[in-house]
Amino acid sequence: MSIRHGLLALLDQGPRYGYQLRTEFEARTGATWPLNVGQVYTTLGRLERDGLVEAAGEDDEGHQFYAVTHEGRAELRRWFDTPVPRTNPPRDELAIKLAMAVTVPGVDVAAVVHGQRRHSMQALQDYTRLKGRALAADSGSGGDLAWLLVLEQLIFQTEAEIRWLDHCEARLAQHAERAATAAPSGPAAPTARRAVKSRDRGRTR
Amino acid sequence: MSIRHGLLALLDQGPRYGYQLRTEFEARTGATWPLNVGQVYTTLGRLERDGLVEAAGEDDEGHQFYAVTHEGRAELRRWFDTPVPRTNPPRDELAIKLAMAVTVPGVDVAAVVHGQRRHSMQALQDYTRLKGRALAADSGSGGDLAWLLVLEQLIFQTEAEIRWLDHCEARLAQHAERAATAAPSGPAAPTARRAVKSRDRGRTR
DNA sequence: CGAGCGCCACATACCCGGTATACATACTCG
DNA sequence: CGAGTATGTATACCGGGTATGTGGCGCTCG
Missing domain, CATH: 1.10.287 (Helix Hairpins)
Structure with a gap:
């Protein structure tokens, strides 16, 4: 969900079109996470579908602009207000x-x-x-x-x-x-295959 | 690609069936990355499609076993031999x-x-x-x-x-x-909106 | 004793992120 | 002028993540 919200944050500064968003995103996260352009358009489509963003006309060069909706701004505020969950972090x-x-x-x-x-x-x-x-x-x-x-x-x-x-x-x-x-002479069970049943180590939550 | 290879590693110890793999995977990574069962079956399907794994019959209870192929073992060795790339790490x-x-x-x-x-x-x-x-x-x-x-x-x-x-x-x-x-009295450009053109900060590679 | 409950087991549908690629226009430089 | 490069939009495909559906089996408890 990071790209989704990242684009939303950029759009909060005013209407933008696709390529422009890519450029501004990369200006911030730079070479480390190059953002594929295609991703921007699909994500914009999803944002529009979910009512967080709406088409805001074209300029004279045919650039399709998008603007945050009211609901989009609320979602953005929610994103900034709640910490990213560090219990169950992404797989490393x-x-x-x-x-x-x-x-x-x-x-x-x-x-x-x-x-x-x-x-x-x-x-x-x-x-x-x-x-x-x-x-x-x-x-x-x-x-x-x-x-x-x-x-x-x-x-x-x-x-x-x-x-x-x-x-x-x-x-x-x-x-x-x-x-x-x-076990000084020959380990008893070097890689003791635990029985499959040994599940249920204490879960968090 | 981590689940793919993780399952491959588990299968390297001998033929297993789906649910068993989930159990053994979770025994190692525990509560932190609970593995959805569905993921195991889809991944097994892809591994089979790619020739890294093959069906190895059922037991009397109808469990569909899978075994690593020769190519699968080679892929596994390659995984262990090459470090995971830390240039362009996953988005945080x-x-x-x-x-x-x-x-x-x-x-x-x-x-x-x-x-x-x-x-x-x-x-x-x-x-x-x-x-x-x-x-x-x-x-x-x-x-x-x-x-x-x-x-x-x-x-x-x-x-x-x-x-x-x-x-x-x-x-x-x-x-x-x-x-x-x-700027002691009123900052000149507090959030100086850089022109969109200012891309091309030095890329790595 | 049998109705529910929870575990085992497999399967599918759907979404999102990542990447490649197709395609079109404009500018620039040898 | 033509090749290459930057700008710009769009689509297809894959893998990972999650939820959900569907059975079978054993246990417990009223």
């Missing part, structure tokens, strides 16, 4: 991958962690370099606050990811060590 | 929201940040409590390493999010201050 592919890696036998977990760490470090450096450029370009008054904040979000998240990977490495070592001391 | 709704909040006039950005911070703190506490429970339940040898790692990933990410929110607050204050000193 890396987390799933590691969860699988430590479970299925025959996967070199340490190698997976290392490979990912190198890649994430590279990404972090790229982001940091971009941030430096953004700060330099913007030496005067804060021109592109939005872009800067998005960049810093990426930096914070990537740093956390790297720390987590290091933490995983430590935990894996500790885990291996424990297994070794527990 | 919170980042988009703040990017919009600082751009469109008439939004109380500080309130948005604060509301989100409280919510994220709550989520962090929930995760920490879950982790405590997981560690207690698992006092012996590491029974549920996967679930623990996933939990810790969430904790690390949420901590980073909170730090980022605090950072945003600081940056906003500094930004407001700069604007005040730059």
